[in-house]
Amino acid sequence: MLEIKQIQPSDTWEIRHRVMWADKPFEYVQLAEDEKGLHFGVFKNTQLVSVVSLFIENDSAQFRKFATEISEQGKGYGGKLLAHLIEEAIQQNVKKLWCNARLSATELYQKYGFQIVSESWVKDGVEYVKMERNL
Numbered sequence: 001m002l003e004i005k006q007i008q009p010s011d012t013w014e015i016r017h018r019v020m021w022a023d024k025p026f027e028y029v030q031l032a033e034d035e036k037g038l039h040f041g042v043f044k045n046t047q048l049v050s051v052v053s054l055f056i057e058n059d060s061a062q063f064r065k066f067a068t069e070i071s072e073q074g075k076g077y078g079g080k081l082l083a084h085l086i087e088e089a090i091q092q093n094v095k096k097l098w099c100n101a102r103l104s105a106t107e108l109y110q111k112y113g114f115q116i117v118s119e120s121w122v123k124d125g126v127e128y129v130k131m132e133r134n135l
């Protein structure tokens with residue numbers, strides 16, 4: 001059974017760490033802003049397999065730290081979570097949704113209507129571009 005639910009900030013940390021920044025200290029994935037965010041997770045039966053966090057400011061919102069457990073990637077969970085995130089943002093009256101996307105994720109975001117709106121840059125050895133879509 002598959003379910004997408006709102007979760008606590010701390011529920012996201014282990015997957016964030018394992019999938020995105022395993023070589024950094026655990027604290028690296030705990031954001032100061034986490035308490036102000038909305039966090040969503042995909043549950044496969046009772047196992048949390050994919051997470052994403054949404055940070056709303058006025059009528060625009062950034063999503064961050066989107067990650068699917070490595071053994072569960074490529075099974076459609078991330079796509080479903082992204083679709084849910086977009087619906088949630090619309091409900092919250094967000095007009096523009098954006099992210100700093102790892103280059104490896106840009107194709108997925110393009111499928112969900114996001115466009116690249118910046119040059120690329122590198123931080124901590126990862127190459128990013130800014131992507132956004134109007135809602």
Ligand SMILES: CC(C)(COP(=O)(O)OP(=O)(O)OC[C@H]1O[C@@H](n2cnc3c(N)ncnc32)[C@H](O)[C@@H]1OP(=O)(O)O)[C@@H](O)C(=O)NCCC(=O)NCCS
Pocket residue numbers: 019020050065066067068069072073074075076077078079080100101102104105108
């Ligand atoms: C980006 C990410 C969250 C997508 O989650 P996911 O659960 O794998 O997403 P989906 O299964 O819906 O796959 C989406 C697309 O990603 C691609 N993909 C990503 N990882 C893949 C994998 N390990 N194997 C196969 N395809 C993969 C597929 O091409 C798929 O495209 P499709 O819809 O045409 O099949 C996940 O790959 C991830 O955690 N990556 C590492 C962290 C990261 O880069 N996060 C994004 C930061 S901007």
